[in-house]
Amino acid sequence: MSKGLPKRSEDYSLWYNELVKKADLAENSPVRGCMVIKPYGFSIWEKMQAEIDRMFKETGHTNAYFPLFIPKSYLSKEADHVEGFAKECAVVTHYRLKNDPDGQGVVVDPDAQLEEELIVRPTSETVIWNTYKNWIQSYRDLPILVNQWANVVRWEMRTRLFLRTAEFLWQEGHTAHATKQEAIDESIQMMNVYAQFAEEFMAVPVVKGVKTESERFAGALETYCIEALMQDGKALQAGTSHFLGQNFAKAFDVKFTSKEGKQDFVWGTSWGVSTRLMGALIMAHSDDQGLVLPPKLAPIQVVIVPIYKGEEQLNAIRDKVNELIKPLKAAGITVKLDDRDTYKPGFKFAEWELKGVPVRFAIGPKDMENNSVEIARRDTGVKETFSLDGDLLTKVQELLNDIQDNIYKQAFDFRAENTRTADTYEDFKSILENQGGFVSAHWDGTAETEEKIKEETKATIRCIPIDAKDEEGTCIFSGKPSQRRVLFAKAY
């Protein structure tokens, strides 16, 4: 197949867009800002969902489902929240169409106007806390540890597949607690769950940290986050977990009676990751030949391409392969034999490379004679001939583990090379302009400085890393004293 992928070094942004489309991950739909997630892309998302959902359940959470629509007035109940979310959203004003009296097609029926407009949820804190009011009376009803997998809509003007779309898929956890400390612990726990998922499954190293006040979730007292670095030196926020304090409990009057018989407002958290993770996954590992998938999330882990002339050779190979893959399948490895007779091997090699399958077998007449198979790994491109007298299952398991480790290491090394410290504003600007990546620098802690740096350099404070050490210094911009470094970058 002709890939026609641009090179990353020439046009990273175009490379990403083309890769997403050509690898059959997603495409733009005729509905502005909304994407179609294609079967191959969705099967990766399903694997992500399965692991994340398992981790949620292991930490005591259960799933539920809340309405798609939010009454307009709910958004106004939490003052910061409405500023952050009420503006760019899809508004339902009518509930009926009718035949166009003046022509063909249908028009909105003016008689079917809603008394109060409904907003398609941009996030569900309001409708969920309105519900929790009825679920919570006593400390015995707490904690509530609920998550939902859902679609949400934020009316984005400039969209990019997976990274920023008007409609996207996500999970949103919403928990309610009797004490402040328990809620803080929960929000930190979920940041850690996200970090573990990103590193162990996506093979993407992340920085855990807290957001500055200006980057905080609208309605939160603290936003914890994980930040990843992409190959073009831009950062990507991969997940956030918010300590909401009692803000939503106060907005929706959610109180409980403590063991001691006292009434108090409930403490809350919310946390989410979205199909944006697909963007992070694609950009962290892929190359000019196409997608590179971590084995733990690859829908197909091993693809087998037969090389043959005629039906007879193909049948012989097919029989051999069916024997070979039995132990692999029994061990839970996903194997696909690509025996389509409508495409040639070279086309298939290119296609599976583009789609990021970690391990490829090729078997031809010579391999049949020699009882061998050619094994190629996607991450390094290295090929070897493997004798089938050996233990193929162990070989493949080792290879998959090695690929998972190797791409994590590559991403980790890339991030290490692209995390720099700057002690002057000149250095800071020069790094951002010429090299990109994370810049660790002192900041005076004011929103004003943060805003000015953003205006002048387009870099934002990605986070104050959890493991940032106390270090006396002076703000690169204002020269005022600072207690620790924060992490700047240009970001997606």
Add this chain to the structure above:
Amino acid sequence: MSKGLPKRSEDYSLWYNELVKKADLAENSPVRGCMVIKPYGFSIWEKMQAEIDRMFKETGHTNAYFPLFIPKSYLSKEADHVEGFAKECAVVTHYRLKNDPDGQGVVVDPDAQLEEELIVRPTSETVIWNTYKNWIQSYRDLPILVNQWANVVRWEMRTRLFLRTAEFLWQEGHTAHATKQEAIDESIQMMNVYAQFAEEFMAVPVVKGVKTESERFAGALETYCIEALMQDGKALQAGTSHFLGQNFAKAFDVKFTSKEGKQDFVWGTSWGVSTRLMGALIMAHSDDQGLVLPPKLAPIQVVIVPIYKGEEQLNAIRDKVNELIKPLKAAGITVKLDDRDTYKPGFKFAEWELKGVPVRFAIGPKDMENNSVEIARRDTGVKETFSLDGDLLTKVQELLNDIQDNIYKQAFDFRAENTRTADTYEDFKSILENQGGFVSAHWDGTAETEEKIKEETKATIRCIPIDAKDEEGTCIFSGKPSQRRVLFAKAY
């Protein structure tokens, strides 16, 4: 706990509503017609989803995701479809709110009106066939066997939890084929998948059949369905599978080049089941004490209630139980020890009975002495003392299988007793009025007769059963000749 469930014999409808709420399955939300699916209810839905999804994948289907919104003009492209779906739907007309200049809160920004209104999908044929146009050029691109799990919105005026809600969750399969026969085979296959799921997992016997023209899906040439009978004698359509012919291919100009080089329109199917299945599950088996869940879909299969005085006894029981349940858990049985010290055993018994847990253990001091456990089954209420010298795992496995079989048999017998033949209109009306259930009767095949019978009796033709035998007869209403009996019932 005080259940306060009404009796089915007194007010079946109220019993259903109260059961759904008290068993923590779902509740109404402040958004008209939209429900909140609570964690316990959602965990049952998740088990349903997992089995159905597995069955889809085993029959070659993959998941994908298409936009929530549909441009208004798309709905008009298939003539029958717009009649069926365009009328009662949620219409997005604006994409922004702004602060109310005259007061508090937010108002719709009149400057942010969409050029073309967007409809929140009531079903996705239009947006999906518009996408398939770009996916299909040649016979090599076929078949496409895609499903999506999604939320949809149909503006219902009279809603009931799970049975009829404005927003509901469902799956919608949309397939594209090169030949008519392949598409028909696919739609029949999916009806069979639904029937197998209903009978094997939900323990609900269903009649497979085809809908009459007036009950057909808007845009289909044939609608296959499964119909179940509820305990109040009303029928419930539990799943439908549509042979779409080339209707949507023609509406969206989706053509392919055959092996022979000829151009033709693509053949389509669509098929879906929804959270309505939850309603069917609840109504098919439950009793005046609460929910009765089939073991294969029960989130908790065995609940253990300790009976104790003081921490010491509880700890002893807890140790014993933790040993006991190891082999059960290893065998994949879901077990919950209810060791809450805030509730008494009687309360717990009632709560788990209400929530339909198939098997309950009770262990008290006497059981500890005698090395025994009291085992109660939810379906029959029968209790027995089981000596732990015996094989508990085998006992529980047999019990779960037996409960699954027994509730299926009960539902099957109930349906057999409540399926009657009528050969005169008098008999027909009398059965419907006094007994309910399915009525098998001759019909002259006209929409006119169907409509009149519906007007006069509220009964509709649920389906023409797949296994209906050829039988000469005369229509109960018109006296005109008929070739086979069809199945009537009042329906949800």
